[in-house]
Amino acid sequence: MQVTSSVRDPLITGGKTYHDVTHDVCRQVENKPSVAWYLAFLTAAGVLALGSIAIVATLWEGIGMWGLNKTVGWAWDITNFVWWVGIGHAGTLISAVLLLFRQKWRTSINRAAEAMTIFAVICAAMFPVIHMGRPWLGAYWALPLPNTFGSLWVNFNSPLLWDVFAISTYFSVSLVFWYIGLIPDFATIRDRATGLRKTIYGALSFGWDGAAHTWMRYESVSLILAGLATPLVLSVHTIVSFDFATSVIPGWHTTIFPPYFVAGAIFSGFAMVLTLMIVTRKVFKLEDYITIAHIEMMNIVIIVTGSIVGVAYITEFFIAWYSGVEPEFYAFYNRATGPYFWAYWTMMTCNVISPQLFWIKKIRTSIVATFILSIVVNIGMWFERFVIIVTSLHRDYLPSSWAMFYPTWADVGVYLFTFGLFFSLFFLFAKFFPVINMAEVKAVLKSSSEKVSK
Amino acid sequence: MERDTHFVLGVYDDEDVLLNAVEEVRSSGVRIQEVYSPYPVHGLEDVLGYKRSRLPIAAFLFGILGTTLALLMQYYMMLFDWPMIIGGKDYASFPAFIPVTFELTVLLAAFGMVGVFMISSNLKPWAQPRIFDVRSTDDKHIMAIDIANNSAMDIARIEDILKSSGAIEVNKKSFE
Numbered sequence: 370m371q372v373t374s375s376v377r378d379p380l381i382t383g384g385k386t387y388h389d390v391t392h393d394v395c396r397q398v399e400n401k402p403s404v405a406w407y408l409a410f411l412t413a414a415g416v417l418a419l420g421s422i423a424i425v426a427t428l429w430e431g432i433g434m435w436g437l438n439k440t441v442g443w444a445w446d447i448t449n450f451v452w453w454v455g456i457g458h459a460g461t462l463i464s465a466v467l468l469l470f471r472q473k474w475r476t477s478i479n480r481a482a483e484a485m486t487i488f489a490v491i492c493a494a495m496f497p498v499i500h501m502g503r504p505w506l507g508a509y510w511a512l513p514l515p516n517t518f519g520s521l522w523v524n525f526n527s528p529l530l531w532d533v534f535a536i537s538t539y540f541s542v543s544l545v546f547w548y549i550g551l552i553p554d555f556a557t558i559r560d561r562a563t564g565l566r567k568t569i570y571g572a573l574s575f576g577w578d579g580a581a582h583t584w585m586r587y588e589s590v591s592l593i594l595a596g597l598a599t600p601l602v603l604s605v606h607t608i609v610s611f612d613f614a615t616s617v618i619p620g621w622h623t624t625i626f627p628p629y630f631v632a633g634a635i636f637s638g639f640a641m642v643l644t645l646m647i648v649t650r651k652v653f654k655l656e657d658y659i660t661i662a663h664i665e666m667m668n669i670v671i672i673v674t675g676s677i678v679g680v681a682y683i684t685e686f687f688i689a690w691y692s693g694v695e696p697e698f699y700a701f702y703n704r705a706t707g708p709y710f711w712a713y714w715t716m717m718t719c720n721v722i723s724p725q726l727f728w729i730k731k732i733r734t735s736i737v738a739t740f741i742l743s744i745v746v747n748i749g750m751w752f753e754r755f756v757i758i759v760t761s762l763h764r765d766y767l768p769s770s771w772a773m774f775y776p777t778w779a780d781v782g783v784y785l786f787t788f789g790l791f792f793s794l795f796f797l798f799a800k801f802f803p804v805i806n807m808a809e810v811k812a813v814l815k816s817s818s819e820k821v822s823k
Numbered sequence: 824m825e826r827d828t829h830f831v832l833g834v835y836d837d838e839d840v841l842l843n844a845v846e847e848v849r850s851s852g853v854r855i856q857e858v859y860s861p862y863p864v865h866g867l868e869d870v871l872g873y874k875r876s877r878l879p880i881a882a883f884l885f886g887i888l889g890t891t892l893a894l895l896m897q898y899y900m901m902l903f904d905w906p907m908i909i910g911g912k913d914y915a916s917f918p919a920f921i922p923v924t925f926e927l928t929v930l931l932a933a934f935g936m937v938g939v940f941m942i943s944s945n946l947k948p949w950a951q952p953r954i955f956d957v958r959s960t961d962d963k964h965i966m967a968i969d970i971a972n973n974s975a976m977d978i979a980r981i982e983d984i985l986k987s988s989g990a991i992e993v994n995k996k997s998f999e
Contacts, residue, residue, distance in 0.1 A: 387836075387861065387962030513900060522900040526909045531922035538926040542933045549937065552946065553960070557861070560957040575941070576950025579959050581858040583944045585868040589876040590940045597882075597929050608922055811862040811962075815838060 380474055380813055383657035387811050390658075394803045395558055397653050399566075402800050405652060410796040417789025423782020424499065432502050434779035440772035441762045445780045446496045447612075448754040449787065452637070453493035454536065454609055455630075455750060458602055459638025460486025461543050464550075465598035468591065474666055476809040477658045481649060482642045483547040484802070488794040489641070490540045492787035497532070499783065528611035535608040539601055546594045549587070552577050553808040606634040613757065620700035620761030623688070629681035633750060636674035636720070639667050640746035645795065647740045649804060658805050661734050668733040671746065675724030678753075682721060696766065704760045708773060712756050719749020829997040830856070831981050832955055833966040833990035838864045841964045844988035845870045848966070851984050853976065856969040859959035878936055878943075885935025886928050893927035894920065955996055966990070 385393070402410075427434050437444055460483035467475035501507045508514060511533045513523050523530050555574035559567055577583070610630035613621035643664065650659040689701040704713045723745050727733040732742075764771045798804070833848075835841040841864065848855060849872070858867060868875075897920045901907070906914045941947065959965040968981055982993045 391861075391961045513896065521905055524907075524909055525897045525901055525923060526912060526916055526919040528922075531926075534923045534926040538930045542929060545933060545937050549940075553862075556952075557960040560954065560960045572948040575946035575948055576952040577946065577960075578952040578954065579859045579861060581860065581864075581867050581871055582873060583946075584860060584863040585873060586876050586878055586940050586944055588863050589878045590936060593879055593882045593936060594933060597933050600925075601929050604922070604925060611922075808862040812864075 380477070380660075380662070381658055381810060382660055385657060385814065387814065390805075390807055390810055390814065391557055391561075393655065393658070394554075394805045394807050395561060397799070398558055398801060398803060399561070403652075406796065406800060410793065410800075413789050413792035413796055415789070416785055417793050420782050420784075420786025420789050423779045424786050426779055427499055427783060428504070432500060434777060435783075436775045436777045436780055438772050438774070440765060440770050441759055441774040443762065444759050444774045445755075445776055445784060446500050448751065448758055449784050450493050450496035451609055451630075451754045451758075452747075452751050453489045453496075453787065453791075455606065455634035455637045455754075456641045456747070457486045457489035457493060457539075457543075457638065458606060458631075458634035459642045460484070461539070461546070461598050461602045462635055462638065463642070464546065465595040465602065468595040469599060472666075473813045474663055476806055476813050477660075477663055478642065478646060478667075479809070480547075480550065480802075480806040481646060481799075481804050482638075483543060483550070484798045485642060485645055485795065486543055486638075487540065487547060488791050488798075489638075490536065490543070491794070492791050494536060494540070495787055495790075496783075528608060528615050531608045532612060535605045539605045542594070542598060542601060546591075546598060549590060549594070550806055550809070551802065553579065553587075554803040554806065557807055558803065603631055606630045618761050618765075619694070619696040620689075620704070620757065622697075623685060625681055625685055625688070629678065629685075632674045632677035632681065633720075633753060636671060636678055636724075637747055637750035639670050639674070640743040640750070643667055643671075643739055643743040644747070647736055647743070649799060653799070653804060655805060658810065661736075664736065664739055665734050668727045668739060671724050671743075672727045672733075675720060675746070679721035682717065699764075700761055703764055704756055707760065707764065709756065709760045709763070712752050713760070716749050716752040716756050719745050720753060723749065829970055830955065830995065831968045831970065831978060831985065832992075832994045832996055833968070833985035833988070834956065834958070834992040834994065835964040835966065835989065836962065836991050837989075838964065840989040841966070842866055842870055844966065844985075844990065847988040848968075848984055853968060853981055853984055854972045856967040856972065859955060859965040859967065861960050861962060861964075864964070878940060881939045882932045882936035886932035888935070889928040889931030890924055892931070893924040897923060953998060956994070967996075 381390075383389075423434075432446075435444070435446065460479070463475050463482045464479040467479075498504045498507060501510065510523070511530070515522070551573075552575050555570050556577035556579065559570040559574050562570060607627040607630065610626035614623060614626040616622060646659055647664070650656055686701050686705075689698045692698070704710075723742055726738075726742065732738045759774050763773060833844065835844060838860075841858070841860075845855065845858065845867070849870075855871065858871065860867070898915065901916075901920075902914045908914070909916075912919065955967050956963065956965045966985070968985075970978065973981060978995075985993045
């Protein structure tokens with residue numbers, strides 16, 4: 370048994386019994402969805418349908434539909450890709466890193482955060498795939514398959530290929546980690562259900578019976594998966610940052626990128642978890658499980674990672690000047706004062722200044738303030754990627770080829786499509802899957818409080 | 824109807840009572856078939872006397888396999904099958920091969936270990952588990968005792984042991 374301080378507040382409030390946990394979480398799986406859920410889901414599905422027009426146009430006409438030109442060859446597509454991958458970092462961080470650090474408060478939020486991770490990575494993977502132009506041939510370019518021109522292989526020296534391996538490994542390992550955690554909870558739903566629901570959740574629960582032998586192996590698997598997922602989650606955004614850092618473009622060619630990208634990813638991921646969880650806890654009446662203390666903990670992570678990101682911005686600027694390399698310094702000077710100055714200062718305001726407000730306890734324990742700031746952070750993180758990508762490209766070595774990037778309706782439509790996809794998947798998850806890990810919450814119910822109600 | 828009963832079930836509602844009960848029941852000579860819990864109870868496998876899981880070893884071996892396959896694949900493709908100079912680097916640019924090697928190590932370790940876990944715990948979509956008591960996935964711990972394994976002791980005695988160990992209910996269950 371773990372010893373827990375008697376002065377520490379219980380993680381789950383409201384004097385819940387084990388049966389209450391089961392009931393509160395299974396309720397929304399078993400009941401008919403509310404009108405609010407239908408409205409939310411239909412809105413998301415509508416955005417998805419609208420966005421798919423842009424997807425079809427892009428596939429039919431080619432990526433000439435986008436606002437790219439010969440100077441700015443990468444813009445919204447890669448911005449959105451990095452943004453979604455970054456958001457997809459919080460889930461595995463919460464479930465794996467916090468498991469290794471024995472942070473028990475993770476148990477209330479890890480299920481939804483991991484689901485969000487998986488959906489965000491799906492959205493991210495969309496962009497490199499459609500950017501191929503002819504994605505049905507993509508397997509030859511992305512996977513080590515001998516192609517029809519002879520056995521010409523993919524280039525293992527390229528960070529873009531490392532990305533293929535990193536993101537597909539991250540996606541599949543996160544999916545497995547998430548599903549293993551879902552199995553005991555599906556069994557709980559199965560044992561409460563009758564008829565068709567019993568058959569479906571029976572199949573999903575893989576015949577789980579909760580035997581001590583199985584739990585012992587389950588714990589072993591969780592720990593090792595957490596140990597594997599921790600370096601994995603750090604490697605993914607490191608490798609994403611290599612896409613830029615290994616190039617020789619001023620503004621991209623910096624060694625600070627890997628840690629700075631990882632911190633930024635955790636920063637935006639936690640913000641997205643907060644945005645979703647604040648709504649979910651309200652709609653599903655889970656305020657006793659996701660308490661103000663949970664929100665405060667996540668806000669503290671946001672202060673820490675936000676400050677790392679802030680220091681990285683300033684260091685980058687300083688080194689660009691200190692290096693004495695003229696094009697390098699110009700890239701940064703142009704970011705802050707050139708035609709994209711508004712994007713740079715939006716990024717600075719949203720990412721460096723706004724998270725510092727969480728030093729004030731009133732703000733970090735306020736639901737409204739947290740909700741607004743969590744959205745502000747993700748706007749800031751989108752601009753961070755836009756600034757890094759577009760401002761480094763639009764004024765290159767030859768002033769005669771300097772250009773601006775203007776998004777077309779297809780750029781906007783493809784981005785909307787991923788929003789529709791993300792929220793449709795999340796709403797389906799929230800309705801049909803247990804949004805809180807019941808088994809893990811029950812396991813911390815007693816060790817986190819002196820008494821447990823029966 | 825004693826003959827038709829195959830299992831005696833002790834129902835517990837507290838993990839600490841359960842841990843003590845398992846020790847008491849085992850020391851009084853009753854052989855426990857299995858304990859079913861709604862959540863992992865730390866230390867339960869120790870008091871039940873289970874051997875530690877060897878899944879970490881499986882994960883390690885699959886990981887080593889992943890490392891080996893990844894390096895063999897990259898060296899074969901970049902060095903022997905179609906050598907190409909890229910960015911002025913050596914054919915065998917070992918540092919550039921590390922990211923893919925790392926990812927494949929993690930991938931094989933995770934999938935290999937989970938596969939072994941699924942097989943060893945008999946987890947599959949079409950599995951029909953024996954459910955002793957549906958409350959074992961909700962809020963109760965169920966200790967199952969197989970009568971056939973405890974033929975030296977009569978059922979009333981087992982029931983007494985379970986009750987005195989803190990079981991809130993003692994039930995009988997048989998399967999077809």
